[in-house]
Amino acid sequence: xxxxxxxxxxxxxxxxxxxxxxxxxxxxxxxxxxxxxxxxxxxxxxxxxxxxxxxxxxxxxxxxxxxxxxxxxxxxxxxxxxxxxxxxxxxxxxxxxxxxxxxxxxxxxxxxxxxxxxxxxxxxxxxxxxxxxxxxxxxxxxxxxxxxxxxxxxxxxxxxxxxxxxxxxx
Amino acid sequence: xxxxxxxxxxxxxxxxxxxxxxxxxxxxxxxxxxxxxxxxxxxxxxxxxxxxxxxxxxxxxxxxxxxxxxxxxxxxxxxxxxxxxxxxxxxxxxxxxxxxxxxxxxxxxxxxxxxxxxxxxxxxxxxxxxxxxxxxxxxxxxxxxxxxxxxxxxxxxxxxxxxxxxxxxxxxxxxxxxxxxxxxxxxxxxxxxxxxxxxxxxxxxxxxxxxxxxxxxxxxxxxxxxxxxxxxxxxxxxxxxxxxxxxxxxxxxxxxxxxxxxxxxxxxxxxxxxxxxxxxxxxxxxxxxxxxxxxxxxxxxxxxxxxxxxxxxxxxxxxxxxxxxxxxxxxxxxxxxxxxxxxxxxxxxxx
Numbered sequence: 001x002x003x004x005x006x007x008x009x010x011x012x013x014x015x016x017x018x019x020x021x022x023x024x025x026x027x028x029x030x031x032x033x034x035x036x037x038x039x040x041x042x043x044x045x046x047x048x049x050x051x052x053x054x055x056x057x058x059x060x061x062x063x064x065x066x067x068x069x070x071x072x073x074x075x076x077x078x079x080x081x082x083x084x085x086x087x088x089x090x091x092x093x094x095x096x097x098x099x100x101x102x103x104x105x106x107x108x109x110x111x112x113x114x115x116x117x118x119x120x121x122x123x124x125x126x127x128x129x130x131x132x133x134x135x136x137x138x139x140x141x142x143x144x145x146x147x148x149x150x151x152x153x154x155x156x157x158x159x160x161x162x163x164x165x166x167x168x169x170x
Numbered sequence: 171x172x173x174x175x176x177x178x179x180x181x182x183x184x185x186x187x188x189x190x191x192x193x194x195x196x197x198x199x200x201x202x203x204x205x206x207x208x209x210x211x212x213x214x215x216x217x218x219x220x221x222x223x224x225x226x227x228x229x230x231x232x233x234x235x236x237x238x239x240x241x242x243x244x245x246x247x248x249x250x251x252x253x254x255x256x257x258x259x260x261x262x263x264x265x266x267x268x269x270x271x272x273x274x275x276x277x278x279x280x281x282x283x284x285x286x287x288x289x290x291x292x293x294x295x296x297x298x299x300x301x302x303x304x305x306x307x308x309x310x311x312x313x314x315x316x317x318x319x320x321x322x323x324x325x326x327x328x329x330x331x332x333x334x335x336x337x338x339x340x341x342x343x344x345x346x347x348x349x350x351x352x353x354x355x356x357x358x359x360x361x362x363x364x365x366x367x368x369x370x371x372x373x374x375x376x377x378x379x380x381x382x383x384x385x386x387x388x389x390x391x392x393x394x395x396x397x398x399x400x401x402x403x404x405x406x407x408x409x410x411x412x413x414x415x416x417x418x419x420x421x422x423x424x425x426x427x428x429x430x431x432x433x434x435x436x437x438x439x440x441x442x443x444x445x446x447x448x449x450x451x452x453x454x455x456x457x458x459x460x461x462x463x464x465x466x467x468x469x470x471x472x473x474x475x476x477x478x479x480x481x482x483x484x485x486x487x488x489x490x491x492x493x494x495x496x497x498x499x500x501x502x503x504x505x506x507x508x509x510x511x512x513x514x515x516x517x518x519x520x521x
Contacts, residue, residue: 032246056290062294075324
């Protein structure tokens with residue numbers, strides 16, 4: 001079809017949808033809609049993982065981000081009942097300052113990207129790395145130490161959040 | 171290629187029809203079963219012995235007046251039951267229904283798709299199902315609906331954890347595969363997984379009750395406190411979708427439990443039976459007998475679900491959370507530790 005393979009078509013469509021939903025997250029007025037668009041963005045990214053044959057990452061991305069974290073986000077936003085009435089009114093000057101600051105950030109990002117070289121992806125054994133078995137083997141042998149460090153970090157964050165959440169710290 | 175597409179299409183349609191049909195007749199069975207337990211007759215007017223009751227119920231749902239609250243978010247209000255229904259039906263895609271059949275030298279597998287992350291796919295789809303309830307409950311713009319939705323989603327998230335850990339123990343027993351077909355096939359050679367995972371099965375079963383919002387965990391629709399829970403504002407077929415999806419969830423979780431712990435389409439002495447009947451691998455009769463065994467297990471599980479609903483009173487919400495986090499989660503971790511120990515002694519895990 002028009003000189004592209006199906007994979008390329010899928011990549012194009014998924015990228016378009018991902019960027020569109022990401023923009024909708026920022027532009028929609030209702031916070032609940034923003035969260036739902038963010039969930040859609042996650043689905044598109046999971047699709048990209050599938051295209052790279054990383055099935056495990058794709059499904060874990062959906063279970064963890066779309067299925068758990070975003071539900072908690074939605075939870076908080078629904079309970080706070082945010083809407084256009086409760087949104088704080090900003091003055092003209094803050095909007096201008098925000099626009100200039102955002103533009104500068106974009107400028108810096110584009111400038112830093114311009115100097116980079118194209119990264120050559122190093123492929124592990126014919127792109128089968130995303131399958132659960134191969135990923136597990138690499139994770140628990142070659143990258144065991146970073147993996148354990150990451151889990152300790154997560155544990156620390158968990159304990160910290162429980163400490164903050166506790167009402168009476170003795 | 172074309173044969174493949176047609177055959178997959180047929181399997182999809184059959185599985186879809188089967189889910190809907192079983193769910194429809196599960197509603198009738200639920201009413202008949204409760205009548206049995208309460209010494210009543212139950213519905214017996216529509217058709218012989220009330221067998222056409224699901225059709226009458228469905229027709230009633232379609233023809234009822236549809237009310238969309240004026241102040242609610244219209245799109246999300248409609249989207250809620252749709253998501254809940256779609257995710258309920260989607261879970262059936264990875265369930266293996268019977269052994270492969272070979273017709274004219276070609277092998278056809280009776281499963282929509284055998285992906286090697288089948289178990290994770292199930293969890294992914296189930297976790298998306300929460301959105302249906304949350305969106306529906308929030309878009310209703312009703313305090314009862316919102317409270318019901320929040321109860322439902324926090325309950326589902328909490329019980330997913332214990333369920334996931336009990337499934338990890340199961341996967342270790344099953345030889346480290348995430349494909350449902352391989353889990354079922356592995357039980358064909360040896361014992362059913364229930365022999366190695368009795369505690370894991372009990373945890374999974376309790377969590378499945380909570381995940382499907384069935385009694386005694388049906389707090390999201392607790393009528394004494396919350397009117398109708400998350401579907402308070404729903405009417406007509408949108409309410410029907412919410413109620414119907416619950417029965418589909420029940421059907422699928424029964425199928426998953428029989429596949430995980432009770433050997434799916436395998437049954438004790440099946441090989442002896444097939445040999446006595448002179449059947450070879452790939453025969454359609456093996457598939458039909460296997461499907462019969464699988465379906466019997468599913469019906470038994472659905473009946474147990476109903477039996478529990480009409481026997482046990484409802485939990486209080488704090489009791490529900492305590493059970494999930496303070497009892498089932500530690501138990502499932504203990505089960506995981508024991509499983510690893512036992513499998514190490516059996517020589518299935520190598521360091």
